[in-house]
Amino acid sequence: MTSVGIDAMEIWTGKLVLDLPNTFAPVKGEDPEKYTKGLGLHTSSFPDVYEDIVTMGANAAKKLMDRKGLTPADIGRIDVATESAFDNSKPVSTYIAGCLEQVYDGDFRHANKGERKFACIAGTQSLDDAYNWIKAGRNRGRAALVIATDTALYERGDPGEATQGAGAVAMLIDEDPDLVELSTEQGYGSMDETDFLKPNQQFPSVDGKRSMQVYLARMREALEDYESVAGRTHPDLFEYIPFHTPFPGMVRKAALLGFRHMTRDTDIEDDLEAEIGRQPREADFETWDDYEEAIRGYMDELKTTEQYRDWYGRVIEPTLDISSRVGNWYTGSVHIARLSALIAAADEGKEMTGKQLLVGSYGSGAQAEIHAETVQETWLDEIEAVDVDDQLAARTEISFDDYELIHDVHNHEKEIEVEEFTQPEAEFVFTGWGRMNERRYEYVE
Ligand code: HMG
Secondary structure (H helix, E strand, O other): OOOEEEEEEEEEEOOEEEEHHHHHHHHHOOOHHHHHHHHOOOEEEEOOOOOOHHHHHHHHHHHHHHHHOOOHHHEEEEEEEOOOOOOOOOOHHHHHHHHHHHHOOOOOOOOEEEEEOEOEOHHHHHHHHHHHHHHOOOOOOOEEEEEEEEEEOOOOOOHHHHHOEEEEEEEEEEEOOOOEEEEEEEEEEEOOOOOEEOOOOOOOEEOHHHHHHHHHHHHHHHHHHHHHHHOOOOHHHOOEOOEOOOOHHHHHHHHHHHHHHHHOOOHHHHHHHHHHOOOOOHHHOOOHHHHHHHHHHHHHHHOOOHHHHHHHHHHHHHHOHHHHHHOOOHHHHHHHHHHHHHHHHHHOOOOOOOOEEEEEEEEOOOEEEEEEEEEOOOHHHHHHOOOHHHHHHOOEEOOHHHHHHHHHHOOOOOOOOOOOOOOOOOEEEEEEEOOOOOEEEEEEO
């Protein structure tokens, strides 16, 4: 069987940037360190007036197609993952295909298009769909375009407002991929939960604290399920572990839990015994609450150990860089965590060919998924071609007043006219509504 995975990826960030500790926190009357140290966020991306999930997705896809020298005839499938859709029937992928058809010869008439929804995990589910389509031999030699695009806005005043973000990730899924091969083995943790949802509303209803507990519970179940098919995991097996990153502080919690799980009954637990004792075992406690309390105590000590800090610094920290500068990209979030890690590896001159990543995706509502990825020989060329730093540096900084305006511009229930903050150049832009209330786009040279 040929290998299938991610051949290339590109991003498109919303073109505005809000400084969280210096602009947002003071107006909210909050300590800036809540952002930098607590949540792990420095800045977040916002879409300009003429940007939305279609323009960001189409712009990321165009970068990808141009770089890989693709035409519509090379693409047999376009899946868009989003939880910011504005239409309950016509999928965002049709809008994005329409944009791309304005600039390429040929069309996507014979490509299968769809839209995936399961909160943030839909991006990874779309990868799965593309993978399965290729593995089933239905692709006729063509590749799939997977686009994860979101404008992650919360109701003004909601605690989630601190974690907003906007951007798109485009990924090309193909046989003999140039970047990473996806594992056949996967694990799931999935339950009907009401932690974060948008019942016919643009902004989410969120139980923030509970959503963090649900994330951790589902992630643990997914890891156990993954191990039931792929065998025991061990911290030394994976060069990086990119997690879904609503904000880096969430990943700090997930990583600690993962490390404890992976080190149980291993040489690492033995090594740590003299310093912090062995991990509490449920059988040794009379009540679940006592066991939980003992686990919490163990974890508090575990996170201070040199072994854990060293592992976290090498395997987890490098996955968080982009996220700390753009906020939550929902469906794209775990994919920018992978990209962050590979950019860090390239910067450090690491040899990554054949190395494994363990990827932990999550979507509220709620489901976690874990799979492994194997880095391919041509990874460095692919990573060096992505201009993340340039894009992030080119964003235009907004004041708090500007932020309030831009939040209103993208609020579906408000109609306000606001001058654009930046000048579009060589990109797709939103131009207004058509006869049937469809959104319209054009390419600006
Ligand atoms: P909050 O109440 O504003 O913040 O809500 P907080 O007071 O809990 O502070 C946050 C952290 O900063 C805490 O760290 C504080 O201690 C620390 P922790 O105790 O948790 O380790 N802190 C400070 N640290 C240093 N110096 C200081 C300071 N002050 C505070 N001065 C919350 C935070 C995440 C709940 C909120 O932002 C929220 O509701 N966010 C939206 C929901 C969310 O992101 N949930 C994450 C899990 S669910 C998920 O990932 C799915 C999602 O992406 C959606 C999808 O799947 O579609 C959201």
